[in-house]
Amino acid sequence: MITRKWAAAGACGLLAALAAGLFPASAAAGEPAAKDSPKVELVLDVSGSMRATDIDGKSRMAAAKQAFNEVLDATPEEVRLGIRTLGADYPGDDRQLGCKDTKQLYPVGKLDRVEAKAAVATLAPTGWTPIGPALLGAAEDLKGGNATRRIVLITDGEDTCAPLDPCEVARDIAAQGIHLVIDTLGLVPDAKTREQLVCIAEATGGTYTSVQHTAELSGRVKQLVDRAAAPVVTPVATQGAKQCQGAPKLGAGLYTDRESFGEHRWYQVDVRPGQELRASVSIAADRAVNNDYGVLLRAVTVHGREIVRGSEAGDGRTDAISTGLRYPKGESDDEDGDGGTAAETVCLQVGNSFSAPASVKTAPGMPVELVIDLVDGPDGASDAASFGLGRGWWLLGLLTLAGLVAGLVWGWISRWRISVWRTS
Amino acid sequence: MRTVRMLTAAALAAGGLLAGAGAAAADSPSASASPSGGAAGPTEAGTAFRTATPVKPGQRATAEASTGDYLYWVLPLDSGQRATVKASVKLPPAASRHAASTWRIDVYDGLRRRQACTYGAQSAAAAKDAASVELSCTLRTVRPGAEPWAHDPLPGSYYVRLTAAEVAKEDLGQPVRVEVSAETRDTGGAFAVDGALAQPLVPGITARLAAEAESGAAGSAGKDRPAAVGEPDGGWSGGRWSDRWVWTAAGGVLAALAGVFGYSVTRGRGRPPHVPPRG
Numbered sequence: 001m002i003t004r005k006w007a008a009a010g011a012c013g014l015l016a017a018l019a020a021g022l023f024p025a026s027a028a029a030g031e032p033a034a035k036d037s038p039k040v041e042l043v044l045d046v047s048g049s050m051r052a053t054d055i056d057g058k059s060r061m062a063a064a065k066q067a068f069n070e071v072l073d074a075t076p077e078e079v080r081l082g083i084r085t086l087g088a089d090y091p092g093d094d095r096q097l098g099c100k101d102t103k104q105l106y107p108v109g110k111l112d113r114v115e116a117k118a119a120v121a122t123l124a125p126t127g128w129t130p131i132g133p134a135l136l137g138a139a140e141d142l143k144g145g146n147a148t149r150r151i152v153l154i155t156d157g158e159d160t161c162a163p164l165d166p167c168e169v170a171r172d173i174a175a176q177g178i179h180l181v182i183d184t185l186g187l188v189p190d191a192k193t194r195e196q197l198v199c200i201a202e203a204t205g206g207t208y209t210s211v212q213h214t215a216e217l218s219g220r221v222k223q224l225v226d227r228a229a230a231p232v233v234t235p236v237a238t239q240g241a242k243q244c245q246g247a248p249k250l251g252a253g254l255y256t257d258r259e260s261f262g263e264h265r266w267y268q269v270d271v272r273p274g275q276e277l278r279a280s281v282s283i284a285a286d287r288a289v290n291n292d293y294g295v296l297l298r299a300v301t302v303h304g305r306e307i308v309r310g311s312e313a314g315d316g317r318t319d320a321i322s323t324g325l326r327y328p329k330g331e332s333d334d335e336d337g338d339g340g341t342a343a344e345t346v347c348l349q350v351g352n353s354f355s356a357p358a359s360v361k362t363a364p365g366m367p368v369e370l371v372i373d374l375v376d377g378p379d380g381a382s383d384a385a386s387f388g389l390g391r392g393w394w395l396l397g398l399l400t401l402a403g404l405v406a407g408l409v410w411g412w413i414s415r416w417r418i419s420v421w422r423t424s
Numbered sequence: 425m426r427t428v429r430m431l432t433a434a435a436l437a438a439g440g441l442l443a444g445a446g447a448a449a450a451d452s453p454s455a456s457a458s459p460s461g462g463a464a465g466p467t468e469a470g471t472a473f474r475t476a477t478p479v480k481p482g483q484r485a486t487a488e489a490s491t492g493d494y495l496y497w498v499l500p501l502d503s504g505q506r507a508t509v510k511a512s513v514k515l516p517p518a519a520s521r522h523a524a525s526t527w528r529i530d531v532y533d534g535l536r537r538r539q540a541c542t543y544g545a546q547s548a549a550a551a552k553d554a555a556s557v558e559l560s561c562t563l564r565t566v567r568p569g570a571e572p573w574a575h576d577p578l579p580g581s582y583y584v585r586l587t588a589a590e591v592a593k594e595d596l597g598q599p600v601r602v603e604v605s606a607e608t609r610d611t612g613g614a615f616a617v618d619g620a621l622a623q624p625l626v627p628g629i630t631a632r633l634a635a636e637a638e639s640g641a642a643g644s645a646g647k648d649r650p651a652a653v654g655e656p657d658g659g660w661s662g663g664r665w666s667d668r669w670v671w672t673a674a675g676g677v678l679a680a681l682a683g684v685f686g687y688s689v690t691r692g693r694g695r696p697p698h699v700p701p702r703g
Contacts, residue, residue, distance in 0.1 A: 276622065
């Protein structure tokens with residue numbers, strides 16, 4: 001009988017485990033909130049140097065035109081694409097005028113392929129390379145709505161319009177919090193061009209590509225346009241405070257902020273009893289930084305006691321450094337006496353230990369991305385092992401031995417009872 | 425003869441139980457399917473945590489990229505799984521490169537905490553004339569639960585970041601082709617612990633649960649999902665199943681058998697024939 005009971009209990013346990021395992025805890029659905037269709041602007045350098053014939057035996061301009069035609073053909077329907085040129089009109093020597101020479105060739109909107117191609121066909125290499133003003137213009141063209149924004153900058157030379165550093169321009173654009181990414185492509189770039197384009201890409205979380213062949217150019221631009229079309233959650237801009245008091249109260253979601261070198265930013269999150277707070281933070285290195293760096297995320301009570309922290313350090317080349325923490329708040333909270341269901345305010349402190357060479361500007365701060373989730377708390381662990389279950393040959397041996405001893409004793413007792421019965 | 429009957433019943437029950445457990449283990453969601461060949465996966469990679477491309481264990485994700493890009497993929501790992509992430513980078517032609525480079529994969533969990541690689545070449549140097557470089561990272565076994573202060577890997581999304589850790593400035597931006605795949609192995613109950621997360625560590629899960637509750641479409645998995653969300657085939661296991669159930673149950677059966685045997689040894693052969701049955 002004992003055996004059957006064991007079997008029955010085991011089978012029940014198995015069934016329960018199976019049922020629990022087969023029905024997923026989270027059958028997920030849901031998609032990002034309705035958004036405007038993504039906007040992309042291609043910014044093409046039409047400066048005099050584009051005449052050079054060093055891409056597959058053709059001129060850089062011809063290669064760019066061919067690539068544009070292919071890209072325009074392959075652009076996804078939902079993408080609103082615009083084209084801006086720089087250095088297309090003013091052939092003269094006046095730097096003042098040359099550095100204003102950027103205009104929108106095709107407005108950002110629903111793409112008419114024939115029109116766009118016709119506009120591109122008219123281009124001829126002409127003037128200066130005002131990258132900074134072109135980026136500002138492109139950012140202006142893409143303004144409005146909550147669409148994903150992307151600028152693809154294609155150039156063959158460095159900016160010729162100092163002192164407006166295009167890299168600073170890019171960082172300022174990114175700091176406006178309009179979620180704009182600038183990808184740069186250098187056509188047969190020299191060292192200075194490369195440095196500048198890498199800096200621009202880095203400042204906005206974009207990518208840099210060096211192009212030696214036409215196929216590479218069209219393939220890469222197509223890829224970047226497609227990336228713009230991929231759905232992505234748009235973060236909400238927030239601004240952390242210098243201390244916990246008066247810090248912005250955040251719910252679950254994705255947030256962005258800016259944090260300078262060595263600065264602390266505080267945020268508040270309300271956590272109800274039985275809930276688990278999950279917070280992750282990434283700080284992007286959007287400029288040249290020193291080789292060693294770190295990030296610290298702390299969850300602190302309003303009274304200043306640290307609950308839990310996440311920290312990470314790293315060295316070398318990186319795009320971002322990130323860490324996270326979780327804080328499950330217990331069901332019952334008797335700290336205040338009234339306890340019960342009152343939400344606890346948890347202060348989140350984000351700090352970093354980035355440093356930069358003296359030549360690097362520290363403002364605006366580096367982009368911070370903060371993810372906050374509030375879910376049900378975990379099932380409490382009452383035992384180190386899963387449900388207190390055991391495994392292994394020692395367990396089997398021990399159980400068998402215990403069973404054997406129990407059987408022997410039981411048998412001995414029955415025998416004793418029989419003999420008692422016989423004698424009585 | 426009662427003993428014999430009991431023994432038979434016990435043996436049958438044990439057999440049935442073990443067979444059932446075996447079947448359960450096979451059906452169990454934590455048993456991962458990892459085809460060694462690797463089904464073709466996505467052909468693009470994300471460039472940040474937010475835009476990471478979802479990939480499933482067993483799939484082979486490929487991407488065309490530029491040297492210096494930070495490429496992100498996200499894969500779901502469930503409790504009991506020990507994943508090995510492998511990456512291979514086909515480098516640009518040696519003629520156009522200027523110096524040796526070092527490539528690295530980093531794996532982050534759903535809280536963006538960096539996860540340790542227990543073994544494997546997490547970073548590897550490519551000589552100036554190398555054609556490709558191979559990387560691999562074996563993670564720790566994913567536990568169903570852990571204390572908040574622990575860095576143990578927990579079920580949820582895992583981000584894989586592939587990048588050139590050291591590269592000459594002249595070599596930035598050159599085209600590379602990368603391949604990433606993850607294989608999982610079930611470790612069984614050895615790492616099963618008590619306690620489990622209520623929800624896997626998937627970023628943005630709050631919004632997803634809310635949307636789900638709003639639409640009331642429980643169980644209907646949406647086709648359009650945010651980019652950084654993936655689930656294992658068959659959903660998350662919840663961490664309640666482990667082979668410890670089988671071990672413990674089998675131990676119980678053995679104990680019962682041993683008990684019956686012990687009883688039969690000391691009890692003797694039942695009622696002696698010369699003793700008349702009780703009234």
